[in-house]
Amino acid sequence: MAEALEGRRSRRTATLASLAAELGVSRTTVSNAYNRPDQLSPALRRRVLDTARRLGYPGPDPVARSLRTRKAGAVGLLLTEALSYAFRDPVAVQFLEGLALACEDNGSGLLLVPVSPEADDPGAVARAGVDGFVVYSMPDDDDNFHAVLERPVPVVVCDQPTAVPDVDRVGIDDHAAMVDMARHLAGLGHRRVGVLCMRLSTERNDGFASVERQQRARYEVQRRRLAGLREGFAEAGVDWSAVPVVERYDHSESAGASAAEQLLAQHDVTAIVCTSDILALGALRHARTAGRAVPDEIAVTGFDGVPAAERAELTTIRQPTLDKGRAAGELLLDRGDRQRSRTLLLPTELLARATSGPAREFR
Amino acid sequence: MAEALEGRRSRRTATLASLAAELGVSRTTVSNAYNRPDQLSPALRRRVLDTARRLGYPGPDPVARSLRTRKAGAVGLLLTEALSYAFRDPVAVQFLEGLALACEDNGSGLLLVPVSPEADDPGAVARAGVDGFVVYSMPDDDDNFHAVLERPVPVVVCDQPTAVPDVDRVGIDDHAAMVDMARHLAGLGHRRVGVLCMRLSTERNDGFASVERQQRARYEVQRRRLAGLREGFAEAGVDWSAVPVVERYDHSESAGASAAEQLLAQHDVTAIVCTSDILALGALRHARTAGRAVPDEIAVTGFDGVPAAERAELTTIRQPTLDKGRAAGELLLDRGDRQRSRTLLLPTELLARATSGPAREFR
DNA sequence: ATGAAAGCGCTAACAT
DNA sequence: ATGTTAGCGCTTTCAT
Numbered sequence: 001m002a003e004a005l006e007g008r009r010s011r012r013t014a015t016l017a018s019l020a021a022e023l024g025v026s027r028t029t030v031s032n033a034y035n036r037p038d039q040l041s042p043a044l045r046r047r048v049l050d051t052a053r054r055l056g057y058p059g060p061d062p063v064a065r066s067l068r069t070r071k072a073g074a075v076g077l078l079l080t081e082a083l084s085y086a087f088r089d090p091v092a093v094q095f096l097e098g099l100a101l102a103c104e105d106n107g108s109g110l111l112l113v114p115v116s117p118e119a120d121d122p123g124a125v126a127r128a129g130v131d132g133f134v135v136y137s138m139p140d141d142d143d144n145f146h147a148v149l150e151r152p153v154p155v156v157v158c159d160q161p162t163a164v165p166d167v168d169r170v171g172i173d174d175h176a177a178m179v180d181m182a183r184h185l186a187g188l189g190h191r192r193v194g195v196l197c198m199r200l201s202t203e204r205n206d207g208f209a210s211v212e213r214q215q216r217a218r219y220e221v222q223r224r225r226l227a228g229l230r231e232g233f234a235e236a237g238v239d240w241s242a243v244p245v246v247e248r249y250d251h252s253e254s255a256g257a258s259a260a261e262q263l264l265a266q267h268d269v270t271a272i273v274c275t276s277d278i279l280a281l282g283a284l285r286h287a288r289t290a291g292r293a294v295p296d297e298i299a300v301t302g303f304d305g306v307p308a309a310e311r312a313e314l315t316t317i318r319q320p321t322l323d324k325g326r327a328a329g330e331l332l333l334d335r336g337d338r339q340r341s342r343t344l345l346l347p348t349e350l351l352a353r354a355t356s357g358p359a360r361e362f363r
Numbered sequence: 364m365a366e367a368l369e370g371r372r373s374r375r376t377a378t379l380a381s382l383a384a385e386l387g388v389s390r391t392t393v394s395n396a397y398n399r400p401d402q403l404s405p406a407l408r409r410r411v412l413d414t415a416r417r418l419g420y421p422g423p424d425p426v427a428r429s430l431r432t433r434k435a436g437a438v439g440l441l442l443t444e445a446l447s448y449a450f451r452d453p454v455a456v457q458f459l460e461g462l463a464l465a466c467e468d469n470g471s472g473l474l475l476v477p478v479s480p481e482a483d484d485p486g487a488v489a490r491a492g493v494d495g496f497v498v499y500s501m502p503d504d505d506d507n508f509h510a511v512l513e514r515p516v517p518v519v520v521c522d523q524p525t526a527v528p529d530v531d532r533v534g535i536d537d538h539a540a541m542v543d544m545a546r547h548l549a550g551l552g553h554r555r556v557g558v559l560c561m562r563l564s565t566e567r568n569d570g571f572a573s574v575e576r577q578q579r580a581r582y583e584v585q586r587r588r589l590a591g592l593r594e595g596f597a598e599a600g601v602d603w604s605a606v607p608v609v610e611r612y613d614h615s616e617s618a619g620a621s622a623a624e625q626l627l628a629q630h631d632v633t634a635i636v637c638t639s640d641i642l643a644l645g646a647l648r649h650a651r652t653a654g655r656a657v658p659d660e661i662a663v664t665g666f667d668g669v670p671a672a673e674r675a676e677l678t679t680i681r682q683p684t685l686d687k688g689r690a691a692g693e694l695l696l697d698r699g700d701r702q703r704s705r706t707l708l709l710p711t712e713l714l715a716r717a718t719s720g721p722a723r724e725f726r
Numbered sequence: 727a728t729g730a731a732a733g734c735g736c737t738a739a740c741a742t
Numbered sequence: 743a744t745g746t747t748a749g750c751g752c753t754t755t756c757a758t
Contacts, residue, residue, distance in 0.1 A: 013515070015751055026729040031753060040727060058515050062492045063435060064751035066426045067734050073490050074474060083467045087460035097450035104446045104477050109491060111437060112473040114466055127436050128472060129425045129492050152376070152421050378735055389745045394737060403743060427735035430750050 014057035023051055034060055066129060074109035075099075075332060076130035078148055080137050083114050089251065089278070090306045091321055092136065095158065098322035099134060102329020115144050122147035132332045134158065139202060139218040156332045158324055160220040162343075168335075170327045170344040174221050175228040177317045177348040181301060182232020184315075184350055185271050189359035190299060191238055194269040195229060195245040196259045196279045197222050204249040207262070211241055225275045225303065244269070248279065256282020257289075264290070270298060270359040277302035277309040277316055284312060284355065295357035305351065313354035320346050377420035386414055397423055429492060437472035438462075438695060439493035441511055443500050446477050452614065452641070453669045454684055455499065458521065461685035462497060465692020478507050485510035495695045497521065502565060502581040519695045521687055523583040525706075531698075533690045533707040537584050538591040540680045540711040544664060545595020547678075547713055548634050552722035553662060554601055557632040558592060558608040559622045559642045560585050567612040570625070574604055588638045588666065607632070611642065619645020620652075627653070633661060633722040640665035640672040640679055647675060647718065658720035668714065676717035683709050 020027045025048070032039040033048035040048075052059070066072050077099065079086050086092045096110075103110045108131070114124050125133075125147035132154040138145045140161045148155055149164070156168040185193065200209055200217035217223040230240040244267045248255040256279035260272060264286075274280035280302030287294050294300055302309050305318030327344050383390045388411070395402040396411035403411075415422070429435050440462065442449050449455045459473075466473045471494075477487050488496075488510035495517040501508045503524045511518055512527070519531040548556065563572055563580035580586040593603040607630045611618040619642035623635060627649075637643035643665030650657050657663055665672050668681030690707050 016753095017751075027752080028730085028754080029728060032728085035753080044727085058513050059489050060753090061430075061751050062490045063426060063429045064734090065490070065753075066492055067424075067430050067736085067751080068753045070734075072426060072492065073487075074492075083473065084460050084463035087456050087463060093450050093456055097447050100447035100450060100475065103475075104479065107477055107479075107487065109477050109487070110446065110475040112463065112466075112475070114470055114472050116467065116470075124436075124470065124472070126422050127425045127428070129429055129435065129437075150421050379737095380735075390736075391738085391746085392744060395744085398737080407743085423737090424735050427750090428737075430735080430752085431737045433750075 014052070014055040016057070016060060019048070019052055019055060019057045022055060023048060031060065063129070072129040072131050073107070074111045074130045075103055075329065076111045076113050076125075076128045076133045076148075078113050078115065078125065078133055078135045078138065078144055080139065080142075082116060083112050086112065090308065091276075091304050094306075094321040095136060095325040095328075098325025098327070099329045100325075101322075102326045102333060106329070106333040108329075108333060113144075125151070132156070134328045134332060137221065140220060141218065154332055154335060156328045158328050162220055166341050168331045168342050168344075170324050170331060170346065172319050172324075172346050172348050174224040175231070177303070177319070177350070178225045178228025179232040180350045181273065181303075181317060182229045183235065184352060185273065185299065185301070185356065186233060186236035186238070188299070188357060189361060190271040191236065191359070192267075192269045193233065193238070193243055193271045193273055194263045194267050195226065195243060196256060196263065196272060196274040196283060197226060197245055197247050198251055198275055198279070199249045200247055205247055206249055206255075206259075207247065209245045209247040213247075214245060222275060229273060251276065251278055253278055253282035253285060256280060257286040259283070260286040261290070264292070264298075270361070271356070272298060272300045274300065274302050277304040277306045277314060280314055280316065280355075281308060281312060284314065294355050297360065299356040299359070301356055305349075310353075315353045315356035316351050318349045318351050320348075377415070377418040379420075379423060382411070382415055382418060382420045385418060386411060394423065426492070435492040435494050436470070437474045437493045438466055438692065439474045439476050439488075439491045439496045439511075441476050441478065441488065441496055441498045441501065441507055443502065445479060446475050449475065453671065454639075454667050457669075457684040458499060458688040458691075461688025461690070462692045463688075464685075465689045465696060469692070469696045471692075471696060476507075488514070495519070497691045497695060499691075500584065503583060504581065517695055517698060519691045521691050525583055529704050531694045531705050531707075533687050533694060533709065535682050535687075535709050535711050537587040538594070540666070540682070540713070541588045541591025542595040543713045544636060544666075544680060545592045546598065547715060548636065548662065548664070548719065549596060549599035549601070551662070551720060552724060553634040554599065554722070555630075555632045556596065556601070556606055556634045556636055557626045557630050558589065558606060559619060559626065559635060559637040559646060560589060560608055560610050561614055561638055561642070562612045563610055568610055569612055569618075569622075570610065572608045572610040576610075577608060585638055592636060614639065614641055616641055616645035616648060619643060620649040622646070623649040624653070627655070627661075633724070634719070635661060635663045637663070637665050640667040640669045640677060643677055643679065643718075644671060644675060647677065657718050660723065662719040662722070664719055668712075673716075678716045678719035679714050681712045681714050683711075 016027055016030050020030045030048055033045045111130050113128050122143045125144050133148045135157045137159040159171045214226045246259040246263045248259045260283035272283050280300050283300050292298050302314045302316035305316055309316050379390055379393050383393045396408045474493050476491050485506045488507050496511045498520045500522040522534045577589045609622040609626045611622045623646035635646050643663050646663050655661050665677045665679035668679050672679050
């Protein structure tokens, strides 16, 4: 009993070679017994497998096999945040579901690479035994991302960074989507608007973000969404330099709520545009708490189209997150002998729901 | 450019040995340049790294390193369902978050093993390059689980199967929790009750489950929860053989809704006890659709304590799902030289909320 | 149907 | 601080 436990505790006892010796056959034969049953007589195969069981041989070591075959049988996933964040953000979860679907179809494992934002040890990436990487939404100039690019395996990026030479990418047109949103609100008469956005750099800055900071943002997605809003509102004559943009480092409802509070404390706006549903849900919560009627007094919009946004009847941009995950996986796994890198832009959709309506002045 | 792509496409060009040859140093030195910077002069290290870059050497191959060091740097996760299910079930997502937290702390990767319920090829388990496995809620006698036990690495089971010799386990007292729930309802006067449960075997059976089927269930958790209910209601004089139990293979709200419908079509009960929140949420939805007032006309209870249950004010049993995940990871990763296997039972809590109230007869 | 030979690419004693 | 030696455990042509 204690011995069985011991046996399970990584003490490899028999090897393919020792088993072959015991049986008086070659290693090839033993290997074939596991990997190519048709290459040897059923009787011999039985004998091999029985002896294996008797000797406690657990079958070919997967790592040794991977070394030999040069296939790990797994896809690595690199995330912006700590590993566990993947399960906290509903958008990430959706993306992962799609990616997992693609892996499943391919019989590939999915290895979540343990990156710690603090310890900038890109070692984990270098140590990951994978056949390729999917990179989910990383800032420009990220060490871990660079480490991924060093690895001689295919890479697919989701969302950001864009424009990495020779790397496939799947994403959406963040700019165009936000131009749409701006037009939607401008069409409802909104001119005095405020914006809540996600972090723009890797250093924490919870507060207003200057136009310069917006343009220098290290997160391309945020940069493009803000630029889209700027362009869309410009069409309606809104001077962007007067539009307050509040940034939050953490991506959570409470961050959204506090950002909304900070915004409204200093600016009299008729609409709060958020660059994510989570932030918008927080803004909604603050509006309710503060007794600001939505959408009568103030409009609130999101981005992503998560289930909770639907329940809240949030006006938002729906993006096909699950499809992005699946497409990323397929791009990585089904690549034939394709030489050129590909970029896949998936469609988005403006969902005008109950949290946006005519601006106060127009009611 | 095309060459850079080619380079990324798994054609390993330089190796540690060729780099050493080029430099005229030993392989050890090159290895040290990467793994033990303190073992060689900074100047030499620079030279090694520079030459590596020039030659396109991507650093030590992780698989070869794993073979040599006998460490994969990753934990494998085995799930009941297809891989992607992990991201669809909120309870699984929570568990994974906890597990990821433990992995993170340990610098371990998390490998989701691609098991397909259909193709009973336990090969994926055998091929996973991991230092140990976490097994999440598997039925008794599962092929993939057996394959895990064959591997000479530590294993931690969450929930089920219980009582596997020499394997650590983390779980809750499902039986006791449901005794509590039965007492809660019985205390409110409920005597005519019905139950909605999750699948009891790997073959689909969407319909009523006989007492015998309940007792033969291959899913220990369901078996224990039903047994707990039986015991708890027995204290109030309820004859279990007259209690209708409706089983659903799929775990989804719509499964819960249809099960509730099936139950109510044939039985006049004052309470529907569900073995999961998801099923209960579905039952709630059906009750609303069918115009049955909850809790006035009928009580509905769940199990798990997911966020959606809180929003619905569902009476349920809260279990510390995230903690289970973290504990499973810690049990696997922080095992000292412990010889005995351990079982960790985490506490649960009955949350009496708005979906349970006095039985009709007692109002 | 089975075997022999030749590595896959690396690290860890142990020397020097 | 650097080199020597000795594998880690396996698969895969190519022969027989």
